[in-house]
Amino acid sequence: xxxxxxxxxxxxxxxxxxxxxxxxxxxxxxxxxxxxxxxxxxxxxxxxxxxxxxxxxxxxxxxxxxxxxxxxxxxxxxxxxxxxxxxxxxxxxxxxxxxxxxxxxxxxxxxxxxxxxxxxxxxxxxxxxxxxxxxxxxxxxxxxxxxxxxxxxxxxxxxxxxxxxxxxxxxxxxxxxxxxxxxxxxxx
Numbered sequence: 001x002x003x004x005x006x007x008x009x010x011x012x013x014x015x016x017x018x019x020x021x022x023x024x025x026x027x028x029x030x031x032x033x034x035x036x037x038x039x040x041x042x043x044x045x046x047x048x049x050x051x052x053x054x055x056x057x058x059x060x061x062x063x064x065x066x067x068x069x070x071x072x073x074x075x076x077x078x079x080x081x082x083x084x085x086x087x088x089x090x091x092x093x094x095x096x097x098x099x100x101x102x103x104x105x106x107x108x109x110x111x112x113x114x115x116x117x118x119x120x121x122x123x124x125x126x127x128x129x130x131x132x133x134x135x136x137x138x139x140x141x142x143x144x145x146x147x148x149x150x151x152x153x154x155x156x157x158x159x160x161x162x163x164x165x166x167x168x169x170x171x172x173x174x175x176x177x178x179x180x181x182x183x184x185x186x187x188x
Contacts (some may be wrong), residue, residue, distance in 0.1 A: 007054055012049045017156045021047065024149055031107035033097040039075050041069070069157045076150040076157075083143040083150075091143075108142035110135060 004012070025040040046068035053061025082089050082096065083106075091105070110117050115138040 005129060010054050011051055013159055014054065014154060018044065018047050018051075020149075020152055020156060024153070027107045030107075030111075031105060031170075033106065035097050036079070039072075043072055046072075071155050076153045077098050080147050081149040083146045097187050104140045106146055108145045112138045112142050112145060114139035 021040050021043050025037065025044070028036040028040060046065055049061045050065030050068075051060065053065060054158060081087065083091070097106075109115075112135075116136050118134045118136070120134060
């Protein structure tokens with residue numbers, strides 16, 4: 001049975017990233033969160049190019065994938081700060097995730113584990129096309145679900161793998177010159 005070399009390991013991590021991004025994309029679509037939808041789409045494309053670059057030894061694709069991962073880590077760090085309301089960020093005031101087009105929130109807000117949603121009737125707080133709700137009894141608040149999702153993305157993006165000959169002691173090595181082919185210094 002063969003061992004998995006560094007390339008195989010990188011493809012495996014890329015596949016994990018792809019599955020995690022697709023899962024996140026689904027829940028962001030359900031919550032109408034347009035900024036994360038766009039970022040997830042770009043991430044999915046970059047991961048696919050990263051897989052292709054790994055399999056085909058295309059260094060330009062791998063460089064693009066590496067640059068994207070730096071941006072992806074920054075985006076996920078921003079999401080963590082946003083949901084934890086670090087600094088001046090506020091979920092109640094800032095509608096960054098929907099590009100200020102709607103009042104939609106994370107899908108997990110209403111559908112988290114154990115959450116009980118109760119509509120508030122006759123509320124003057126919401127525009128005509130929206131409703132006000134109260135959410136109670138959640139086992140885990142939606143902010144923490146979003147933070148764990150972003151932390152998972154950061155973890156998958158920062159795992160470093162030496163994909164050419166990594167983990168494999170018998171990886172590719174350049175052919176060695178024999179002594180009669182080696183250049184000798186010329187002294188005058």
